[in-house]
Amino acid sequence: MDNNELERILGEVFDITDDTASAGEKNKVPSSLTTENTENRILIDPDPEKNNSSNGITMKDFAEKDETNDDGVDDKMKNEVDFSKVNDFLESLDNLTPDQVAADAAGEKKKKSRIASFGIVRILIILLCFGVFGYCAYQLVDIGINYKLSDDLYDDIADKYREAMRATDEGGERVLRLPAVGIDKPMKNYADVLATGAEIYVSPEHDIEHVVTMRFQRFLVYLEDLRQENPDTYGYIDIAGTKISYPVVQGTDNEYYLRHAFNGSYLKAGAVFADHRNSRWIECNRNTVFYGHNLQNGSMFHQLEEYLNEDFFMSTPVEVSTYDGIYTFEVFSVYRTKMDYQYFETDFSSDEEFLEFCKEAEKNSLFHKEGITFEADDKLLTLSTCITGDSSGRYAIHAKLVKVET
Numbered sequence: 001m002d003n004n005e006l007e008r009i010l011g012e013v014f015d016i017t018d019d020t021a022s023a024g025e026k027n028k029v030p031s032s033l034t035t036e037n038t039e040n041r042i043l044i045d046p047d048p049e050k051n052n053s054s055n056g057i058t059m060k061d062f063a064e065k066d067e068t069n070d071d072g073v074d075d076k077m078k079n080e081v082d083f084s085k086v087n088d089f090l091e092s093l094d095n096l097t098p099d100q101v102a103a104d105a106a107g108e109k110k111k112k113s114r115i116a117s118f119g120i121v122r123i124l125i126i127l128l129c130f131g132v133f134g135y136c137a138y139q140l141v142d143i144g145i146n147y148k149l150s151d152d153l154y155d156d157i158a159d160k161y162r163e164a165m166r167a168t169d170e171g172g173e174r175v176l177r178l179p180a181v182g183i184d185k186p187m188k189n190y191a192d193v194l195a196t197g198a199e200i201y202v203s204p205e206h207d208i209e210h211v212v213t214m215r216f217q218r219f220l221v222y223l224e225d226l227r228q229e230n231p232d233t234y235g236y237i238d239i240a241g242t243k244i245s246y247p248v249v250q251g252t253d254n255e256y257y258l259r260h261a262f263n264g265s266y267l268k269a270g271a272v273f274a275d276h277r278n279s280r281w282i283e284c285n286r287n288t289v290f291y292g293h294n295l296q297n298g299s300m301f302h303q304l305e306e307y308l309n310e311d312f313f314m315s316t317p318v319e320v321s322t323y324d325g326i327y328t329f330e331v332f333s334v335y336r337t338k339m340d341y342q343y344f345e346t347d348f349s350s351d352e353e354f355l356e357f358c359k360e361a362e363k364n365s366l367f368h369k370e371g372i373t374f375e376a377d378d379k380l381l382t383l384s385t386c387i388t389g390d391s392s393g394r395y396a397i398h399a400k401l402v403k404v405e406t
Helices: 003-014 019-026 059-068 075-080 083-095 098-166 185-195 214-229 302-308 311-313 351-364
Strands: 035-037 040-042 209-211 234-238 244-251 271-273 287-291 317-323 325-338 380-389 390-405
Touching: 003 209, 059 244, 098 234, 209 311, 214 234, 214 317, 234 271, 244 380, 244 390, 302 325, 302 390, 317 380, 351 380, 351 390
Parallel strands: 209 390, 244 271, 287 380
Antiparallel strands: 035 040, 234 244, 234 317, 271 287, 317 325, 325 390, 380 390
C-alpha cells in the first residue's frame, strides 16, 4: 500500500478536507523523517507550530489520538479499518507463488469434480430405482395377464366337463359316433409298449371294482371334443373339493407343456401333462405320472397342498378319465422331496423293485392309512408339483387304483 492510498484512508477516517490535503502537499516531510508502523507509513510534520486548525489534524491532535489508543487509532476507527488484517491479507497475496495459485485452482476443480460425480451417481441410482420398479411392474402385469388367460381357458373347459358329467339317463343327450375303446392313440401306445417286449400289467378283477356306467359314455363324447381341439389329449383329472379339474395332455417330452396351454398357445401356466414315458392306456402303466404348476392364484396343481391336511388326505380320492375308463385312485402318500429324487419312476425291472418303490413311498408319507397293502400288479398314480419358494423342491402325492368305470 503506497502513501497516497494511506493518506486517502486517513482522510476519510479523520475528515481531512481537500484544503488540508493541499496544505499537506506544501509541507511534505522528507523520507528520512517518516515513521513506519508495520509497513504503513504515516507522514508527520516535524514542526507542529506551523500547523493551525485550518490544516486539519495537528501533532497535538494526533498525540491525543495516540493517548486514546496505543496504535494511534481510536476504537471507532479500528472498528472501521483493521490495518493488521489488511496488511496480513496483502502480505499473503504478495507471498503467493504460482504453484500455490495452481494448487488452489486444482483443489477447487477437484471439489467441483467431486460434486459433479456425486450428482451423476445420484442420477444413476434414481434411474436404477425407476428401472427396477418398471421391471417389477411389468412382471406383475405379465403374471396377472397369464393368470387371466389360464383361468379363462381352463374354466371354460371345466364348465363343459361338469355339464357333460351332470347329464342324466333321460333323453335329449348328444349322440356321437364314438371311437372303439382302446383304438386309435391308446392302442398305438399300447402297441409301442408291446414292441419293446415289456410285460403288460392288467389289473385283476378281484383287486379293482369294475363298473359299467352311462357316465363314462357321456365322458367319451366330451373327450372326443377335446381331442378334436388337441390330438395330444390324454384324459381328464378331477379332485372333488378343489379347483383341480383339468384336461391332461401328453407330449413327446416333459418340457413342451410346461409353457404351453392345452390349446397349444404359449402360456406360462402351462398344462397338466402325463409323463411322456407313460402309455396312454393307464392299465399298462405301473406308475402313471402327472405334472402341473403350483400357481399362487390357486390354479393348476396349487391345491395339491390340501393333501398336507390329514382329514383331506384321508377322505379325498383322485379321479382320472381316459378313453379306457374313469379311474378312481386312493391317495396313500404325500410328502415334500427334491426334484432329483426318483418319486416319478415309471419303469421297474422287476416286481421286487416295484414293491420296494411302493413301500418307500408309503414310508415317506406325512400321514399313514391303515390296511394299505401292495401287490405286484397294483397301478399307481403319482401327482407332482413344485414347492413355492424352493426351486428344487417338489410335492409328491401317490395313489393306488381302486375303481374303474367303463
